[in-house]
Amino acid sequence: MMIKLKDLLTEVVCGQCFRWAYRKVLKGGPxxxxxxxxxxxxxxxxxxxxxxxxxxxxxxxxxxxxSQDRKHALANIGLWVDVDxxxxxxxxxxxxxxxxxxxxxxxKVDNKYEKMEAAITMMKNKHLGPWD
Numbered sequence: 001m002m003i004k005l006k007d008l009l010t011e012v013v014c015g016q017c018f019r020w021a022y023r024k025v026l027k028g029g030p031x032x033x034x035x036x037x038x039x040x041x042x043x044x045x046x047x048x049x050x051x052x053x054x055x056x057x058x059x060x061x062x063x064x065x066x067s068q069d070r071k072h073a074l075a076n077i078g079l080w081v082d083v084d085x086x087x088x089x090x091x092x093x094x095x096x097x098x099x100x101x102x103x104x105x106x107x108k109v110d111n112k113y114e115k116m117e118a119a120i121t122m123m124k125n126k127h128l129g130p131w132d
Contacts, residue, residue, distance in 0.1 A: 018129035020062035021051035025118050031055050034113040036130045039105040049130045050107070058095030059102075 018036075025034040033054055038047040053060040101107065110130065113121060125131050 017062050018051045021053050021060075022118060022122060022128045024053045024060060025113070025115055028053070028115075030115065032060075032115070034115075034118045035109055036111045036113075037107055037109040039107050047106075047108075050105075051129055052101075052107075054098060054112075055095070057098050059098050060095045061101070 021034050025032045035052050035054055037050060037052075039050045040046070041048045052062075096104075121131050122128060
C-alpha cells in the first residue's frame with residue numbers, strides 16, 4: 001500500500017485543530033465558542049474540515065498559537081500575513097480579527113458550541129470532532 005504525501009499532510013495538519021480547539025474552549029471563559037466548519041487549504045487546493053475558537057470579534061486557531069513552525073502552519077491554511085511584527089504579535093496573542101480570518105481562510109461554519117454543549121457532544125460522539 002502506497003501512502004501519498006498529500007494524504008499524510010492532510011492527516012497531520014488537519015488532525016490537531018479539533019483537539020486544540022476543544023481543550024481551549026473547556027479551559028477558557030464563557031465567551032469562547034468552539035466552531036467546527038471547513039476552510040480552504042491552499043496547499044491541498046481543496047476545502048478541509050477544521051476547528052477553531054472564537055469570541056464575538058476574534059478567532060483563535062491552533063496554527064497561530066501552538067504550532068512549532070508558525071509561518072508554514074499559517075501558510076497551509078492561508079493565514080500567513082505579511083504585516084509588521086507588532087500586528088503579528090497582536091494576532092498571536094489576541095486572535096485574528098474575525099472578519100479577516102473568515103476572508104483569508106474562506107471559512108464556512110457547520111456548527112458552533114458553547115463550553116457545556118461541546119463537552120456533552122464530545123461525550124456522546126466519543127471523539128473530538130468533527131461531529132454530525
